[in-house]
Amino acid sequence: MAIQETPVIEVRNLTHFYGQRRIYEDLNFLVEPGRIFGLLGKNGVGKTTLIKLLMGFLRPVSGTCQVYGDTSHALSPATRRRVGLLFEGHLAHDYLTIAQAEAFQSRWYPKWRRDRYYDLVDRLALPYSHKIKNMSEGQRSQVVLGLLMAQDPDLLILDDYTMGLDAGYRRLFLDYLTDFVRDGQKTVFVTSHVVQDLEQLVDDVIFLQRGGTVLQTGLSAFMKDFCQYRLPCPPDQTALPTPDAVIHNVEREAGQYFSVYSFHPQDAVASALQQQGFALPETGLKAVPMSLEDAFIGFTGKY
């Protein structure tokens, strides 16, 4: 009989409110070891709140979050040692110097990889006596990433690592993350505003929507099943198809087009459109190639 691995993260029936505002209701998902999870959602859907709940900085109204089998608001020091946590805004003890930050963090983690830290930090070409608070956002992100990589955690949780980073630093971050995951049985749970960055990185995605609805799926399955169909939309046409059991979402596009998004096969979408009185193009309905960002917009809506 195969031994079932404990999930890295297990969220069961999670419900959370801010005052009267419902953030999630009955949220459930699992994060298996060795996978890279992208948590996607628009601003304000509760991505950072979910990370705070997972790390025990908030207690849920009801339901449970477990990390390596520990209840999230009672994580043992041993479990926290296994989790590398990047806080939004590349939070750091910015009054420390490059060398002091390494000296401080290294005391807490037995698997500390000093070489990883200095590999990243040496690229900054700054003296080790340079204070973190005197660095740019990109430079600080590199120090923080170095500290996380040196910690050699089993689970890396990154809360919007892209914030304030230019394309070069984002790419560097992604390269290091990719190498980190290849290095062993590592699990990554990442949120980002720059959705296209995650396309090359993540295995699974969790889409969070307002009100707490959630879709957890493999990225390749999602990109295969979720399709975009583009139809002409003359300037005088005001009515658009209405989402139904087949049509997930409809968005008006620039250049006199509208896009229909669906998880259903082409025939079913064509039939649904015709039932709503929309004529199909003469060439028939064809799926348009999509990036993850296109699919994200299609799934969650533009606004």
Added chain:
Amino acid sequence: MRALFLKEWVKLRPVWGLLLVANGLLMLYLWIDMRHHFRVEHAEMLYYQANRIGRLFYSDMRYAPLLTGLLLALAQFWPEVTKGRLRLSLHLPVGLATLTLTYLTIGLGGLAVLLLLEALALYGIIALYFPIEFANSALVTASAWILAGFVAYLGVTMIVLEPGRGRKLFYSVIVGGLVWLCHLAQHYGQAAPLLPGLIALTLLLIPAVFLPVFRFRYGGRS
């Protein structure tokens, strides 16, 4: 814990140094002021004022320990809370109680050194011009003010770390009352009967700090 001590020392060093200089300058001023009194007035007149009228020649330092404790607590915890850095420490693989105690030990230790130096300087200045009994009495009188420094440190720590506004207000009232009690005595020796009670109340603030820390850790719930 050595790592935490080192980190906190790096953070507090500039403010601690400034407070040391500021308190040093205040004590220097007290000494110059005292020397001036003894130059322009007869010693017996000053002894009379101190002994019979109860004039405190060192009352200018009355609120210095309070300000020292308050500023040290703000320097230690205000940026941690407003910049969110406290969450970094709370994620370290160490128990919350141990972490809290370490932070408090560092802060209270730094404050104790500053206030001890201040008390020693006061004792030295008074002993330089007055009989030793006056110096002993000055220490007792200043002890209540020094306790106010510890109350301010612990109280401000509680208020800053507490996530709920209502509780912040409640703590402010309690701490304000304790600080008022510490400054109640107007003449030398008056504070002596209050000291054991004040010490006990101040010590009670140490475990009381744990509640806002736990509430901060778990997002505002006890």
